[in-house]
Amino acid sequence: MNLLEVRNVSKSFGSLAALSGVSLSVEPGELRAVIGPNGAGKTTFFNLISGFFPPSAGEIVFDGADVTALPAHRRVEIGMARTFQITEIFPELTVRENVRIAAEVAAGHRLRYWIGSSHAAEVSGRVDEIMDLTGLAGKAQRLVGELAHGDQRAAEIAMALALGPRLLLLDEPTAGMGDQETVEITALIRRLHKDSRYTIVLIEHDMQVVFRLADRITVLDQGRLLAEGAPQEIADNHAVQAAYLGKTT
Amino acid sequence: MMAPHLRRQAFKLGAIWLLLLAVPLWLPMIGGYLALGTRVLVLGLAAMSLNFLLGFTGVLSFGHAAYFGLGAYGTGLALKMFTHSTPLALVLGVLLGGVAGALLGALIVRRRGVYFAMVTIAFGQVFYFIAFRWNSLTGGDDGLRGFERQPLDFGPWSLDILHDPTLFYYFVLVFFALAAGAMGFLLRSPFGRTLLAIRENERRARFLGIPIEQHIWLAFTISCFFVALAGGLNALLNNFADPTMLNYTQSGEIVIMVVLGGIRSFWGPLLGAAVFVVLQDYLSSLTPNWMSFLGIIFVLMVLFFPRGVLGMHWPGLVRSVWVRLRPAHGGDKPA
Numbered sequence: 001m002n003l004l005e006v007r008n009v010s011k012s013f014g015s016l017a018a019l020s021g022v023s024l025s026v027e028p029g030e031l032r033a034v035i036g037p038n039g040a041g042k043t044t045f046f047n048l049i050s051g052f053f054p055p056s057a058g059e060i061v062f063d064g065a066d067v068t069a070l071p072a073h074r075r076v077e078i079g080m081a082r083t084f085q086i087t088e089i090f091p092e093l094t095v096r097e098n099v100r101i102a103a104e105v106a107a108g109h110r111l112r113y114w115i116g117s118s119h120a121a122e123v124s125g126r127v128d129e130i131m132d133l134t135g136l137a138g139k140a141q142r143l144v145g146e147l148a149h150g151d152q153r154a155a156e157i158a159m160a161l162a163l164g165p166r167l168l169l170l171d172e173p174t175a176g177m178g179d180q181e182t183v184e185i186t187a188l189i190r191r192l193h194k195d196s197r198y199t200i201v202l203i204e205h206d207m208q209v210v211f212r213l214a215d216r217i218t219v220l221d222q223g224r225l226l227a228e229g230a231p232q233e234i235a236d237n238h239a240v241q242a243a244y245l246g247k248t249t
Numbered sequence: 250m251m252a253p254h255l256r257r258q259a260f261k262l263g264a265i266w267l268l269l270l271a272v273p274l275w276l277p278m279i280g281g282y283l284a285l286g287t288r289v290l291v292l293g294l295a296a297m298s299l300n301f302l303l304g305f306t307g308v309l310s311f312g313h314a315a316y317f318g319l320g321a322y323g324t325g326l327a328l329k330m331f332t333h334s335t336p337l338a339l340v341l342g343v344l345l346g347g348v349a350g351a352l353l354g355a356l357i358v359r360r361r362g363v364y365f366a367m368v369t370i371a372f373g374q375v376f377y378f379i380a381f382r383w384n385s386l387t388g389g390d391d392g393l394r395g396f397e398r399q400p401l402d403f404g405p406w407s408l409d410i411l412h413d414p415t416l417f418y419y420f421v422l423v424f425f426a427l428a429a430g431a432m433g434f435l436l437r438s439p440f441g442r443t444l445l446a447i448r449e450n451e452r453r454a455r456f457l458g459i460p461i462e463q464h465i466w467l468a469f470t471i472s473c474f475f476v477a478l479a480g481g482l483n484a485l486l487n488n489f490a491d492p493t494m495l496n497y498t499q500s501g502e503i504v505i506m507v508v509l510g511g512i513r514s515f516w517g518p519l520l521g522a523a524v525f526v527v528l529q530d531y532l533s534s535l536t537p538n539w540m541s542f543l544g545i546i547f548v549l550m551v552l553f554f555p556r557g558v559l560g561m562h563w564p565g566l567v568r569s570v571w572v573r574l575r576p577a578h579g580g581d582k583p584a
Binding site: 072076082100102109110114 | 464
């Protein structure tokens with residue numbers, strides 16, 4: 001069974017049709033890249049999947065359950081976590097506090113006015129694990145707002161991981177990064193995919209990153225599904241070349 | 250062995266509480282009178298309650314005087330009409346203000362920023378006009394009179410908080426300590442951290458699975474309960490309550506105290522209240538136009554201490570002032 005099924009979703013803002021009738025199926029363990037030229041509707045598509053706003057038409061099914069009408073925070077509860085194109089973190093808190101808040105919410109402690117030592121140890125262990133996995137352990141006590149851009153991106157991914165997601169949605173994880181940072185974040189995503197077996201859907205502009213990481217690629221153009229397939233098929237697809245790759249290479 | 254920052258924290262807390270406990274000793278020595286100290290404590294509690302919402306949840310209420318005033322009227326009316334127990338009257342006042350906050354809070358938590366502030370003002374003014382117009386119950390413009398705080402009865406002992414200002418100061422300090430302790434405790438809990446998360450980045454918080462509206466409502470309600478406690482204590486302090494306590498100007502004064510003291514700091518608002526109350530007391534004895542002077546001082550404070558007195562990084566400030574005042578070295582005049 002597919003973990004994520006998006007069926008014929010459309011989204012209009014006033015008279016502007018940002019997305020029309022796009023479908024997508026993601027299998028458990030898959031890494032899917034969503035690409036397309038600027039204005040193709042990629043971020044709108046992500047916002048629909050994560051519940052930022054509801055679709056104008058169509059439905060979204062996660063792990064067999066219709067989540068189309070579910071608010072964002074409930075989708076997080078059932079296992080969908082996302083990052084943003086422009087890093088969204090808690091700048092005046094330390095890296096560790098950022099990740100701890102996520103881990104506490106995921107463990108169902110968000111309304112607790114007291115946390116027992118066994119629960120605290122559990123959360124703490126989980127946070128340590130994620131800090132190691134994302135390579136942030138050495139920067140745990142730094143304020144996130146003071147970190148380099150690449151580390152902030154990693155911290156945001158760490159927060160998403162702390163939610164214990166079954167589906168990880170990454171919106172342009174390498175946006176605004178230098179070469180070295182791009183290599184590092186790509187390696188991290190690869191580890192999450194290959195070693196930790198996360199199911200990942202990501203939007204990405206950097207084609208090298210996309211072709212190194214993705215199992216399958218979905219191409220959007222002007223709000224419509226243009227093509228879908230394995231990286232090699234997409235690279236050979238004439239429509240895609242015309243609409244997108246042709247312009248940039 | 251405690252970590253250095255924990256030791257500093259413990260030292261700071263110890264110093265604050267020692268200072269507050271010893272107020273009846275040192276305040277008269279520097280020319281103050283005890284009721285002034287009690288007033289600082291009461292308004293400091295109001296400011297700290299507001300800061301629970303403003304500084305730690307990132308939501309500005311400009312109508313907190315309404316719940317402050319409801320606490321005062323609730324306490325006063327309870328004493329006047331059906332109880333001789335001061336603590337019971339206080340509890341009733343707190344319930345009145347807190348429950349009103351909870352109900353109205355539910356209606357406004359979807360608003361943000363300036364819209365949230367505007368709606369809180371509007372609801373606040375509703376209560377102000379009720380207190381102002383409902384003569385038969387509230388005494389209208391003249392205020393609510395005819396009640397006095399009652400001595401505390403402990404079987405064979407009795408504490409006369411009515412006639413002994415020192416005893417009353419400690420009575421207020423006990424409630425202040427309970428409230429400050431509860432707020433500090435909440436802010437260090439997982440729930441408190443979700444509030445910081447909302448303050449820092451609402452979108453991120455929502456996508457961590459935090460239902461923002463529910464948490465803001467809880468923070469608003471908690472804040473209203475504590476500000477109502479401050480209002481109740483204020484009624485007991487003056488044996489009087491009047492409609493201006495509910496007016497938005499009173500809300501503004503509480504906001505000013507918070508900003509003066511520092512919105513990122515837990516204790517800052519108490520210091521802000523002290524500065525405000527002492528300046529008000531001193532300036533109003535010198536000139537009937539004390540408000541203008543207070544305003545000028547506030548403007549200067551905000552310009553030079555944008556993060557409040559306790560929010561400042563003092564060594565950095567000294568350095569930056571020095572850099573600005575230092576005589577310029579040759580031709581760097583603006584073109």
